[in-house]
Amino acid sequence: MSSRLSQRIAFALLFLATLVVVLPVVVILAIIVAKGASAISWEFLFTMPRDGMSAGGILPAILGTLYLVLGAVLFAVPLGVAAAVYLVEYSGDNRFSRLVKLAIVNLAGVPSVVYGLFGLGIFVIFFRFGASILSGALTLGIMILPVIITSAREALESVPRHFRTVSLSLGASRWQTIRHSVLPHALPGILTGMILGLGRAAGETAPILFTVAAFYLPRLPQSVFDQTMALPYHLYVISTQVPGVPENVRYGTALVLLALVLLLNLAAIILRSRFRARKKW
Amino acid sequence: MVTRAAKFSIQGLHVHYGSLCALRDLNLEIAAHELFTVIGPANSGKSTFLNSLNRLIDLEAHSRVSGGIRLDGIDIRAGLEVEALRRKVGIVFALPLPLPISIYENVVYGLRMQGVRDAKALDAAVERSLRESYLWEEVKDRLRTPAMNLSGGQQQRLCMARILAGQPDVLLFDEPTSGLDPISTARIEETLLVLKEKYTIVLVTNNVAQAARVGDRTAFFLMGEMVEVSATSTMFTTPADSRTSDYITGKFG
Numbered sequence: 353m354s355s356r357l358s359q360r361i362a363f364a365l366l367f368l369a370t371l372v373v374v375l376p377v378v379v380i381l382a383i384i385v386a387k388g389a390s391a392i393s394w395e396f397l398f399t400m401p402r403d404g405m406s407a408g409g410i411l412p413a414i415l416g417t418l419y420l421v422l423g424a425v426l427f428a429v430p431l432g433v434a435a436a437v438y439l440v441e442y443s444g445d446n447r448f449s450r451l452v453k454l455a456i457v458n459l460a461g462v463p464s465v466v467y468g469l470f471g472l473g474i475f476v477i478f479f480r481f482g483a484s485i486l487s488g489a490l491t492l493g494i495m496i497l498p499v500i501i502t503s504a505r506e507a508l509e510s511v512p513r514h515f516r517t518v519s520l521s522l523g524a525s526r527w528q529t530i531r532h533s534v535l536p537h538a539l540p541g542i543l544t545g546m547i548l549g550l551g552r553a554a555g556e557t558a559p560i561l562f563t564v565a566a567f568y569l570p571r572l573p574q575s576v577f578d579q580t581m582a583l584p585y586h587l588y589v590i591s592t593q594v595p596g597v598p599e600n601v602r603y604g605t606a607l608v609l610l611a612l613v614l615l616l617n618l619a620a621i622i623l624r625s626r627f628r629a630r631k632k633w
Numbered sequence: 634m635v636t637r638a639a640k641f642s643i644q645g646l647h648v649h650y651g652s653l654c655a656l657r658d659l660n661l662e663i664a665a666h667e668l669f670t671v672i673g674p675a676n677s678g679k680s681t682f683l684n685s686l687n688r689l690i691d692l693e694a695h696s697r698v699s700g701g702i703r704l705d706g707i708d709i710r711a712g713l714e715v716e717a718l719r720r721k722v723g724i725v726f727a728l729p730l731p732l733p734i735s736i737y738e739n740v741v742y743g744l745r746m747q748g749v750r751d752a753k754a755l756d757a758a759v760e761r762s763l764r765e766s767y768l769w770e771e772v773k774d775r776l777r778t779p780a781m782n783l784s785g786g787q788q789q790r791l792c793m794a795r796i797l798a799g800q801p802d803v804l805l806f807d808e809p810t811s812g813l814d815p816i817s818t819a820r821i822e823e824t825l826l827v828l829k830e831k832y833t834i835v836l837v838t839n840n841v842a843q844a845a846r847v848g849d850r851t852a853f854f855l856m857g858e859m860v861e862v863s864a865t866s867t868m869f870t871t872p873a874d875s876r877t878s879d880y881i882t883g884k885f886g
Contacts, residue, residue, distance in 0.1 A: 514730050521689055522743035523720035523799060532746070533732060 391604025416580035423489025432500035460498035488564025496549035507541020673854035723796025729788030786817025
């Protein structure tokens with residue numbers, strides 16, 4: 353076989369592999385849009401469900417997911433970034449920091465249903481938060497901690513070492529150096545971690561199953577101690593637990609969940625590129 | 634020779650990196666308003682010496698320092714906060730290393746960290762220190778633009794302005810012209826000669842001719858030891874040690 357022919361075959365195979373990777377995304381999007389777009393309306397997005405959830409809107413589920421994602425990020429980002437700063441800037445390389453890093457890697461490997469059970473035991477029962485937005489958001493927050501810590505660590509480590517040396521040589525303290533010459537330049541990477549965390553928190557069903565999600569609620573949650581409906585769980589309910597829900601309502605709900613995640617990601621990506629445009633070294 | 638009061642007085646300074654000895658039993662006095670130059674081949678301990686003077690050496694993993702350094706008679710470890718020491722003893726590195734912020738913010742960085750908030754005081758410090766480093770005329774209309782857009786020589790003068798803004802006593806230069814073209818180098822050297830009227834300067838250089846051009850006194854370092862220290866004119870005409878004459882005549886290094 354000539355080298356030219358084998359090269360062509362190799363390129364064709366590589367191209368095919370790329371195509372196969374893209375295909376599921378396109379097909380999933382196409383099916384969901386095709387079957388769900390007809391359900392999307394003002395009423396669907398902004399009103400309460402009616403007739404045993406087979407009609408009306410999905411407003412409580414949309415709001416619930418937004419609350420949960422927001423709560424998870426508010427909890428996990430400051431905590432995760434602080435831990436990453438400690439690991440990168442202060443702890444150095446010793447037995448303790450290696451143990452912590454190992455723990456973080458393992459935390460990332462825990463199945464999401466185990467987080468759900470953990471949240472039930474700790475937040476719902478032990479701390480007596482009950483099944484509530486607080487419990488659910490904290491559970492989701494812990495679930496996304498590893499990805500936030502890991503990406504924040506990578507972002508901090510990629511800030512050139514001489515930024516720190518220069519800052520310290522000008523009489524800044526270590527904390528001032530971190531605050532003014534390291535963190536600002538690590539922000540794009542930290543936001544990337546937040547994006548990944550957002551997407552995961554919005555889509556997971558298992559962690560909220562025991563900690564917050566309600567089958568059906570006639571009114572919107574009034575405080576963080578209330579239960580709430582949420583999109584992933586609502587999708588599960590109307591697809592398997594409630595008979596007679598029209599197909600376009602089910603696919604419409606999936607479409608909204610997908611659009612919500614994409615929208616959150618888009619906002620974070622725009623934010624990140626804004627920061628990145630101002631920095632260059 | 635040294636009639637003025639000692640700015641730095643160094644006694645029995647040893648620096649180790651792990652088991653490697655980078656600087657051995659250094660005893661030296663540097664006078665106020667002196668332009669003290671240090672020459673020597675790579676790994677002779679010149680940069681280690683410089684980084685000991687403002688304790689940047691502490692950032693090196695596994696570094697161990699023994700012996701004493703006094704600045705105006707005060708021990709730089711026992712008698713001074715490290716932040717205060719580094720404000721008094723500014724350093725310009727071999728490569729121009731502006732922070733990725735505006736020219737203005739680079740200059741006032743140290744002052745902001747000290748807690749200076751007054752806009753008028755900051756503006757005044759920017760103009761004064763940029764004039765002192767002969768950069769003001771070139772950048773006065775674009776102070777808010779990124780420092781990274783400046784040329785290499787301009788960046789290095791910005792780094793000088795950045796330490797001058799904090800009104801230091803001593804300026805350390807670690808091969809400041811090694812990455813610059815001859816014209817930029819000449820400008821930096823002229824600036825050094827003016828600055829020594831106000832400041833004490835320690836210049837580490839791998840360019841022997843540069844030490845001869847600007848130095849008042851010169852020390853020759855070799856493998857962690859100071860071989861010789863004398864008035865620059867003496868060292869370059871009648872060096873006392875044969876290793877010094879070999880090095881400055883280019884037989885090694």
